[in-house]
Amino acid sequence: MGNVNTTSKDVKLDSKIPEGPIESKWTNHKFNMKLVNPSNKRKYDIIVVGTGLAGASAAASLGELGFKVKSFSFHDSPRRAHSIAAQGGINASKNYQNDGDSTFRLFYDTIKGGDFRSREANVYRLAEVSGNIIDQCVAQGVPFAREYGGLLDNRSFGGAQVSRTFYARGQTGQQLLLGAYSALSRQINLGHVEMFNRREMLDLIVIDGAARGIVVRNLLTGAIEKYSAHAVVLATGGYANVFFLSTNAMNSNATAIWRAHKKGAFFANPCYTQIHPTCLPLHGDSQSKLTLMSESLRNDGRVWVPKQKGDKRPPDQIPEGDRDYYLERKYPSYGNLSPRDISSRSAKEVCDEGRGVNGGEAVYLDFADAIKRIGKKAIEEKYSNLFDMYQNITGENPYEVPMKIYPAPHYIMGGLWVDYNLMSTIPGLFVLGEANFSDHGANRLGASALMQGLADGYFVIPYTIGDYLATHKFGAVSTDHQEFKKSEEEIKGFVQRLLSIKGKTTVDEIHKKLGKLMWNKVGMARNEKGLKEVISEISSLREEFWKDVNVVGKAEDLNQTLERAGRVADYLELGELMALDALDRNESCGCHFREEYQTEEGEAKRDDDNYRYVAAWEFANAGKWNLHKEQLEFEYLHLAQRSYK
């Protein structure tokens, strides 16, 4: 492709990994970082965008320290953020089960699960603080599941052979988010955090090379508002909605990080997209989202398809001998709890062979054996809300008929590039949670997203942002600065441009077209030909959007069509970068499966000699990026082909 410039030896990507053995890096770094005097903290303004697990925990913790925090959410309330929908659980290496867990094991599992495409030092720190998260949440009154003796219960998740997942029925994300929301609410009450609901960030303000504020649209009035600060924290989640159909909430979007990217923040590994194996299959054209069924179901459910192509018998009439429990067959040691990328790809494989349910795109997740083994009541206790959810959507009773599931876009490992301090390539711009790229490599393990969001927000950013503030000199910046004015004019122009096209195609129609392109060619399996095609197809679709989209309504009003139009305009650029990144990476790793690069058994074939790097893309101008590479060094773990057999 002519539009990639590669910078081989990179001076712009300093990961700032502290010296010393991995066990003491974080401890030493915490000591070496400069502190802000308690009485000076209130002189610093910090903007936090997003109120999910990462954003709410960061805003609350920074408020507790005494900083002046402004928190922004596009929702009507911070409690709506999509972290709330996480079902299964949160990992922590407490070793409460006495089954051999440790910080090192969680570190190892996470690096291996991510197929050796993440930074050792960051992941070790994540494992190191994981236990503190559980302590913190319990102190807040989060009602985790407990055993009869009153101590905390654990369950198992994919990619691990220990039981380290803490949970609150099938609503762990909800309970953890409400914990962080309660801490945030307390800081709002104390006046340490000022909350701005129904505001969507549309631009990042960079002055003298550092992040100094944001410009937002007030979603109720349409007014463009400007806010300045000494540092900006983005915790705005992932962008699986680039596929239109995903498990993400309707409003989850890439706009905040994308606009920051266009202001200079490098975008890392944009193509690493997790396709979750256990979602409800598609029902028709009007479908607006795909519903996730928690991975925890794979603790007791067995995944199978008929052995014969096109076997259309109802599941209860397919005898044991005619069933293929393909995960148990291919990966005997992990079985139904194989990692997400492997499980998803295996489902696609059997469906492509024509062995899906009724020859279509679905596989069975069967609880009959588990019900026989431990009884219906025990299953109800563990999963009743998930079973109810399934029945309500599909009209079928999973206690009697096996569930039908199929993979769907769920989580994005890629995101804005950050160093060890979670700071992007723009000084003063910090990125947390799913919005950054840092900890999950090419594949995230189940129950690790909640862990990372809260680790970043509660236990990392409160230290590292202090060091940034203490070691920088700040000139006064007001929102009258010309950069704010320029940005405001640009946003108004952008909005007017969208409203004045008045074409024939709706925003959703274009978004659905983009989603199909992405799913077919930048989805579970990718190849050079498809990726080259899709880059030009996305670029044509982008032209179609700017010529023929119809955005009804006014700028100065509550206008949901306009909100969606701005987000889709960004997806049409981001989608192209995802394809470009996938094309650059001539290997398979984790969720990134290039058909040209597979072993004889059809497993992902990494190329550690040539692709053991983080691809960090610098925005040049529309459709043009420069590639920077951060080499990944593995000092503590031995690079090995992943095996779950």
Added chain:
Amino acid sequence: MDEKKLNLKLKIWRQSGPQTVGSFVNYNVTVSTEASFLEMLDELNNGLEKNNQDPIVFESDCREGICGTCGLVINGEPHGPLPKIATCQLHMRNFKDGQTIWVEPFRARAFPVIKDLAVDRSGFDKIIQTGGYVSVNTGGVPDANTLPISKEIASEAFDSAACIGCGACVAACKNGSAMLFVGAKVTQLALLPQGQPERNDRVMAMVAKMDELGFGTCSNTYACEAECPKGISVRNIAMLNQEYRLAKIKSKNVEA
């Protein structure tokens, strides 16, 4: 899944802003039985946009019944005719061909209409901000397993904590009372050992804020429990009343 189509007459509340007068507008739609109620509205809106008409404003986010963003009154019932689900979980197979469906926003004094079917529920946040938490800062907390809590208590606390803050309880109540919402949070924290130190102050502050914001009182019709998508029990209201009385007795402030 076999797809069948339904022809429906919709009567949807349209209101251009908080200060304007709204009215019902008729729409005829054909929709798949497999679609969800909100997907039906998506399709309707897509058609309106194609004809250069303003789409119907309604709010939703997760579309799996957990974020609490959505909330419509459908044929007079908050979240529609089925028990224990949010509006986004309602599917069209529960309606009959030819049926007329009335769609309105949640209505309550404390939930003013913003536009069409969207209402302002920020009062809920304000109530939580006055005390719906345990006052612990990040860090410096004891190991999680140093605080055993019986499975039963943890489970009961969870039942209360399952509230999604959608406001259906307020919309269902003829008095626009928020006592189920407040009761659920007060109960969760009153049951748990972590909530004990602030137990009395919490309930006093939350109830005072609830009254100040114009939410009504409870007159025991149990409509809130019937419409709650998470099945939060009215026992939470009984608990709230009890907690409030106890807190008042222990309070050092003597009322005139």
